[in-house]
Amino acid sequence: MSSRLHRFDRYQQERRWLAFPVAVVRKYGDDQGGHLAALIAYYAFVSLFPLLLVSVAVLGFVLQGDASLRNDIVNSTLSKLPGIGDQLKLDPGSLHGSGVALAIGVATSLWAGMGITQAVQAAFNRIWGVPFKRRPNFLTSRLRGLGVLAGLALITVLSFGLTGLVVSAVPGVLAKIAGYLVGFAINICLYLTVFRLLTAAPQRWRVNLVGAVVGAAFWELLQVAGASYAKHVIAKDQRAYGIFGLVLGMLALLYLGAQITVIAAEVNVVRARQLWPRSLFTALTSGDQAALRQAAETEERVDEEIVDVSFAKTPPQSP
Template sequence: MVALRRIDDFQRRHTWAGMPLAVVYKFIDDQGMYLAALLAYYGFLSLFPLLLLLVSTLALLLDNDPGLRQQVLDSALHKFPVLGDQLRENIHTFETNGVALATGVLGSIYGGLGVAQAAQHALNKIWAVPRHARPNPLRARLRGLGFIAVLAVGLVATTALSAAASSAGSFGLRLGVASRVASALAVILLNSVLLVLAVRILNQAEVDVRGLWRTAVGGACAWQALQWGGAYYVRHFLNGASTTYGMFGIVLGLLAWLYLGALVFVFTAETGAVRAYRLWPRSLLTPFTDQVRLSRADRRAYRSYAETQVFKDSQRITVEFRNAPSAPTGTAGRPAKDAARHDAGDKDPDGGAD
């Protein structure tokens, strides 16, 4: 117990240790695995129709310039390392196909709205928006359409960046390391903007956008690393696989890739909420026992979870924290009376006001 007390005191005093722990604990409290799974499910439904729409549209618009069309497709589809290769190899089946275009439009709208609804639910839960303050179904879907429009603009912009780099190489211009790094940084910056806009559009809470940038940049870097990892997986594990194994690998790899991407989004949102509401440092043993010395951040977090369940504006919920149950020694080795005194409002080692 003495060792646990020392570890707890250490992470409370050091932000670099206490902040990640608080993000993980809030992720667990918010059922982040479920939120990510919901996003991945709707992402799986919408991704193929979205790419089908993109491929069909490009096939129609760039029909007179096959070379440019192929460069743009390669630039766009390499961002989806598991499914993009399949569409790239079968591009000829979608050319001037009105049925494919109509299917892509309808499927993209349905799946995209599902992703938007799942993202709204996740963000409102993470940012502790009371149920009565969340938008009604009609307004929520209008926000979802705005979110889809932002994603479409972002996809076009990132595709244009990648296509410009590919075009430079096709004209014999060799891009140096500095140029490639600059291109990757531009994509990361653009993805950071998309993350900030997603939180701002889909979240009903008042969000300080300036405070989100550092978190968004970290999420964009993680997303870029995930794309590179997906491309590596395809090149080294799916190439040369048998038809049956390759199909299973494609489906499972796509689901895993989408789930990891959803985890990046959820963890980015959790980190932003923890920073904005100052939900750290948390007590080390909070998820495991009631015999624990709650920090001010613990109390703020648990209070927000209760207030999130307010369904009506006239409804009021009051949260009260009583002394921890008696024990021979308090959590982390302190006497029980010392822990009770801490709960009663004595000097808080974490500092700050509740």
């Protein structure tokens, strides 16, 4: 059995099509990707409703003369949450009050909603191996998060108009296909924005393209699967467990979305830094050493601290 495992290990190391996904899985394990995804999902759940309130308030101010368009944009955004968006419909007209009270409410909700950007920044910086001493400080990280939220909001509003134009210009069944393609392209733009702006590591936009495509593709699949899940599971759970069924369904889907995001980020790092092939059972490869060195150097916390990594020579293993 041991000899077969060693042969498979050598086999995957010699073939890029297999070595690359193996390296992504190994890197995901090194970074404790499941824990990172759980943290992102938690903050996404906590931040979801404050950010929805901010969106409704801002759209209500910008589109005061077009309540129908305002409602359509909000509900279109919610529909991108696979399976649960239809159960979170809001009435933008229900928010009212004095200007000062609304401003305070929006500011408070925005601050609460920025938790998701902080969780994603922490995850991406760990995945990219950014040392603690090179990560943004308290103020910079929140300004960066605020900028990302503004950028995502702008992309979402523009995508609403673009989707409407494309679908209306294409007849029949092609309209549905065109809608999926436009949605896929928009998701790529969203992932590119998040990957680029929420990572302190110096990089170019194109470095994140492959991961953005992977993330967007799996997100589209999650939307389809999530709709079916909501129809057959969440609806049933809601009848049995009430609001708890909806909460459990939301957490499950947010966690899957966070997993997709973390894996897509790992794809970018493994590809950009050529962290493959990775060893499963045999001696450390150059990819192993590079990944382990990056993980160790991440712990540098002050400018005076320098982590130096070396590896003992390992004798070749017999098959």
